[in-house]
Amino acid sequence: MDEARDALEPREMRAWMAFLAAGHLIDHQVERQLKHDGGLSHAEFEVLVKLRSAAGRRLRMSDLAREAMVSKSRLTYQVTRLERAGLVKRSGCPSDRRSVWAELTDDGAAALDRVRPGHRRVVRETLIDVLSPDEIDLLGDALTRVADRLHER
Template identity: 80%
Template sequence: MNDAGDALEPREMRAWIAFLAAGHLIDYEIERQLKRDGGLSHPEFEVLVGLSMAEDNRLRMSDLARLVMVSKSRLTYQVTRLERAGLVRRTGNETDRRSVWAELTDKGAEILARVRPGHRRVVRETLIEVLDPEEIELLGDALGRVAERLRRR
C-alpha cells in the first residue's frame, strides 16, 4: 500500500527519471567502448583500474571488493573471468594463508592502457562536455553526498 505522502513531487520525479536515464545511457556507451576497444565489461574495467591504482598493482580481494563497490561473490566472478583472460592473477599471502590477493598482470596493464583513452573520450562526450563548469562542480558535490550517505549504511 502506497502512502500518498511518500510520492515524489514532480520536480523530484523529474530529477530521478533524468538521473536513471543518464546513468543507463552513459553506462551503455561506456560498455560499448570497452567491449570494442578491449573486450572488457564495465565491471571488469573497474577491477583493472582498481588494481592499477594499488601499490604493486595488487590488493586483497576483500579490499578490492570495497574499492570497486561490489559483493565478494560478484568480485570473485569478475576476477575469475579476468584471470582466464590472463589479465589478473590470484595469489596467496605467505604470512596470512586466509587472504587471497588479486594482481594486475602485464597483459592486464596493456589492455587497460588500450581502453583508457576511449573511456576518457566517452566520459567527456557523454557527461563533461554537456555540463558547464559550475554544473560539474554541483554534480560532483551532490552525488558525493549521496555516495557518502550510502557508504555509511
C-alpha cells in the first residue's frame, strides 16, 4: 500500500467530506419523511419500490437482496417487518424449494402511494432544486461511474 498516493489532497478531502455530509443529511431527511408519512424506514421503502417495479410485484429473496443492495440477513429482517405490517408476503417457489418469493401486497402498494409524494418532494428540495441541470447530469454521470466500479468488484 502506497500511503503517499492514498493520502487525499485538500480538494479531494473536501469532495469526500461534502459527499459524506450531503449523503447523511439527505438520508436523514428522507428517513424522517418516510417515518412520518408511512412508518417506513428508508431501507423498507427501497424494498417496496423494488418489489413494485418487478414483474408480478414479486422477486426471489436472493434477487431482491441484490436489487436492494443489502445482505440476505438484513433483507430477511426488513421483509419480516414488512410482512408483519401486511405490506409484503413471502411464499415458497414451486420450481426451487430452496427459494422464497417476496411479494408486494395491495396494502404495500397503498403504503408506497402514501409516501411517494413526500419522498419526491424531499428529494427535490434537498438535492435536485439545489443543482443546475448541468450539475445534475455531472453528478449522475460521476456517481454512475462510482457504482459501476464497485459493482465490478
